[in-house]
Amino acid sequence: MRGKAVIAGFGHTAHGKLPGRTPLSMTVEAVAGALADAQVEKDAVDAVFVKYPTSGFQTMFGQTVAEALGLQPRIGGVWDQGGATNISMISFAAMAIEHGQCEVALVTTADNPRTGTRQAYERGWGDDAVYGWFGTPAGYAMIAQRHMAEYGTTHEQLGAIAVACRKHGAANPAAHLRKPLTMDEYMDAAWVVEPLRRDDCCLISDGGAAVVVMSAERAAQLGVPDPVPILGFGQGQTSYEVPLRPTLTETQAAISARTAFAMAGIGPADVDVAQIYDCFTPTVLLALEDYGFCRKGQGGSFVEDGALEVGGALPLNTSGGLLSETGMPGMQLVIEGVRQIRGTSTTQVPDAGICVVANQGGIMHTHSTLVLGR
Structure with a gap:
């Protein structure tokens, strides 16, 4: 197909x-x-x-x-x-x-x-709500804590994702939040659920x-x-609630990406630009690893030094993503992928020929991948 x-x-x-x-x-x-x-x-x-x-x-x-x-x-x-x-x-x-x-x-x-x-985002998740596991951010915070514990991921590395997305959103006249973010501002922001600060969390x-x-x-x-043209697509689903998962640092995004990449006949090295679901910064980190853009545990070092900005190793969320363009769940990433292949983005990657788009649902329960290109 x-x-x-x-x-x-x-x-x-x-x-x-x-x-x-x-x-x-x-x-x-x-x-x-x-x-x-x-x-x-x-x-x-x-x-x-x-x-x-x-x-x-x-x-x-x-x-x-x-x-x-x-x-x-x-x-x-x-x-x-x-x-x-x-x-x-x-x-x-x-x-x-x-x-x-x-x-x-x-x-x-x-x-x-x-x-x-916004009740869907604020509700308790299962029996663990009585122990303080309340609202959507708590599950992502637990996943981020585990990645930090296993691989030494730092707050500054999570911040690099937020800084890149906000930089791209600031250049998008249609973005909900058009305000660039410095690393100092990121580090000074209040916790939402530790280790997630305000700017680790998407807009509403x-x-x-x-x-x-x-x-x-x-x-x-x-x-x-x-x-x-749609070159490939795939899906993957995790059927465990977060506390019951055998691992918190691997997801079915790997299955989704592998299916889509095989259909498209590409590998991670062929991708010119990516639009990856950024409801929270650790979602991006795990997707980069599970998609094969870097090895497991190396997502933190991969995103440093402007790697996700236009001109970097993998330009990401070039219209601002959920962290800056709009908190709506996922279609804005597809639309920006179309713009990149057409060459009409406000933050255009030169000669973009392959764009990968990633969507994710629940607390990293569901995943879907789309490959667009010429």
């Missing part, structure tokens, strides 16, 4: 604090932008893949979205793998297209945790985003101006 499906267009709302906006209204706006970018009429769409709104689950929300769009899709519905959902839905759409189940698919996500409710943002997926052949027929 390498290159048989393409991302034909994308659209998104503003990012940040959007009072009065519902997930449904933001979905419609993002879809309209994606169809306009692809220069495809709405009537061509026959599949609608929807990530459910994390902060407020709604029954049959996929059908509600289709109704609001005025569509009668052959395939439609809501999927949930947390932050891994968006890439997974893109892969499901590509496979459905390949097997003749649909021709043109919309893949959408929207939520309003900033101005609506309202917003919506969508992409249009179709076959390369169909894109040529419809005259899509700048389709970006």
Whole structure:
């Protein structure tokens, strides 16, 4: 399937604090932008893949979205793998297209945790909540502590990830947070859950985003101006809660990446730019290791000295990621991957030919990988 499906267009709302906006209204706006970018009429769409709104689950929300769009899709519905959902839905759409189940698919996500409710992020996780394991950051803090204990990873190394993402976000006029971060500022910030400081943690943002997926052949027929080929995709899932995992420093991201890289016919050395899920800085650290960009335990040294900035060894999250562009779960990384391959990013990597995008959900429970390129 390498290159048989393409991302034909994308659209998104503003990012940040959007009072009065519902997930449904933001979905419609993002879809309209994606169809306009692809220069495809709405009537061509026959599949609608929807990530459910994390902060407020709604029954049959996929059908509600289709109704609001005025569509009668052959395939439609809501999927949930947390932050891994968006890439997974893109892969499901590509496979459905390949097997003749649909021709043109919309893949959408929207939520309003900033101005609506953020209860999904604040709730206790299992019985351990009574001992203080409360809210999403606690699980990631435990993983970070273990990586530090096993490999000597430092606070400054986690900070290097935050500094790079914030630098790229500051150059993005659409970013929720356009404020660069120095290492001194990072180190002076308060703990959220030790060892995670404020700037190790992603934003909480309202917003919506969508992409249009179709076959390369169909894109040529419809005259899509700048389709970006999907070269590979993969998934991996960890089915242990954090306290029960046999190891905290290895994830199924390795399986996801290996599957996608094999489909694309590439290796880590072939990647020009990466968009890696950065809900918390240790997520990036483990993904870099599990993807094979460096050896296990060497993620900390890999990210030092500007390695993740444009001009470094592996430019990362070039529109700011979840730490700066928007805290929305994952689609912004896909969209920035499309921009990089098109050559239209605000922080463009020269001659970017291969972009790897990583999504992750839960507390490193689910993982999905997308390889884009020419």
